[in-house]
Amino acid sequence: MDHIFIINPSAGKGKQAETIAPMAQALAQRHGLSVACHRTTSAQHTTELVRQIASLGRPVRFYACGGDGTLHYVVQGAVGFENAEVTCIPAGTGNDFLRNFGADSAKFADPENLWDGDSMELDLIECNGRYGLSIACFGVDARIGRDVHQFSKYPFMSGIGGYVMSALYHGVRPIGRQWQLVVDGVITQGAFAVVSVCNGRYYGGGFNPMPMAQLDDGKLNAIVVEGIGTYRFLRLFPKYKEGRLEDIADYVTLYQPRVLELRSQQPNVTVCLDGESVESTMAVVRLAKEKLRFFAPKGANPNATVAVTQDAKAYS
Numbered sequence: 001m002d003h004i005f006i007i008n009p010s011a012g013k014g015k016q017a018e019t020i021a022p023m024a025q026a027l028a029q030r031h032g033l034s035v036a037c038h039r040t041t042s043a044q045h046t047t048e049l050v051r052q053i054a055s056l057g058r059p060v061r062f063y064a065c066g067g068d069g070t071l072h073y074v075v076q077g078a079v080g081f082e083n084a085e086v087t088c089i090p091a092g093t094g095n096d097f098l099r100n101f102g103a104d105s106a107k108f109a110d111p112e113n114l115w116d117g118d119s120m121e122l123d124l125i126e127c128n129g130r131y132g133l134s135i136a137c138f139g140v141d142a143r144i145g146r147d148v149h150q151f152s153k154y155p156f157m158s159g160i161g162g163y164v165m166s167a168l169y170h171g172v173r174p175i176g177r178q179w180q181l182v183v184d185g186v187i188t189q190g191a192f193a194v195v196s197v198c199n200g201r202y203y204g205g206g207f208n209p210m211p212m213a214q215l216d217d218g219k220l221n222a223i224v225v226e227g228i229g230t231y232r233f234l235r236l237f238p239k240y241k242e243g244r245l246e247d248i249a250d251y252v253t254l255y256q257p258r259v260l261e262l263r264s265q266q267p268n269v270t271v272c273l274d275g276e277s278v279e280s281t282m283a284v285v286r287l288a289k290e291k292l293r294f295f296a297p298k299g300a301n302p303n304a305t306v307a308v309t310q311d312a313k314a315y316s
């Protein structure tokens, strides 16, 4: 088994990434493992390198060292290779994906807990030809996520501060967008504030809008918030963040879609997958046929924080 550490030197503020290579070398010496570290230069480089190594066919464990974006690009390269497994060592700003593991998320920081950890198969979102592990979102939340780095790049600004500034910036602008929403063939035309499709439960620095979403149940959970004004948005925002769906029921519709599509006349759909954004006129989201082979500290559960707050009647 090869152990390949993919290090994104630009994740977080770059400081944690510096500690990865010494940890990996120590791991190799302690256990006599085949270990290599690669500092990648771009997202594309990350995906291509992972794909190249996986295609050698040797059993390999990839350690995505960075934030959710780094994990996202490692996943793009590893999906489809039976010999490849993926994990994440947190060195990013939010590292929302690891929150799914609850208290065990802290164990991911030390590769000593990972190299012989448990394997598991996780569901994946497929969206416009990309794979997502956690959440695909398209509304004001996507625009907030897209612009976080504009605010958090300043040395005096924390990662969370960047999210708050971006939320305030977008909260005072028109929130609803005119789209056509198609859920399993049923068309709705209107203004939408948020359309989020969840496989996992966390994004945006701790937002947990669908606390019942499970990473390995073969289902996607979607939440659609109608176009609302600034005042209502600011009032609902904390409830949406905490997944208090009963408190925002008048403004949201829940689905468990096989296929969800958004269409627009203009390129005003921000397609944000695991925090990585592109602008488009449309989005097509479904559960991917492929699964992700993930590995985690022994005993860690990707559904550790699932809360069953809704019954099936909540879904359209």
Ligand SMILES: Nc1ncnc2c1ncn2[C@@H]1O[C@H](COP(=O)(O)OP(=O)(O)OP(=O)(O)O)[C@@H](O)[C@H]1O
Pocket (backbone or CB within 6 Å): 007, 008, 009, 010, 011, 012, 013, 039, 040, 041, 042, 043, 045, 046, 066, 067, 068, 069, 070, 071, 073, 091, 092, 093, 094, 095, 096, 275, 276
């Ligand atoms: N070598 C690289 N590998 C992967 N991504 C890279 C690389 N270099 C630059 N990037 C870009 O770096 C950005 C930030 O990376 P990442 O998302 O991992 O860290 P973060 O934003 O600090 O953490 P989080 O997303 O968990 O808040 C990504 O959006 C990605 O496009």
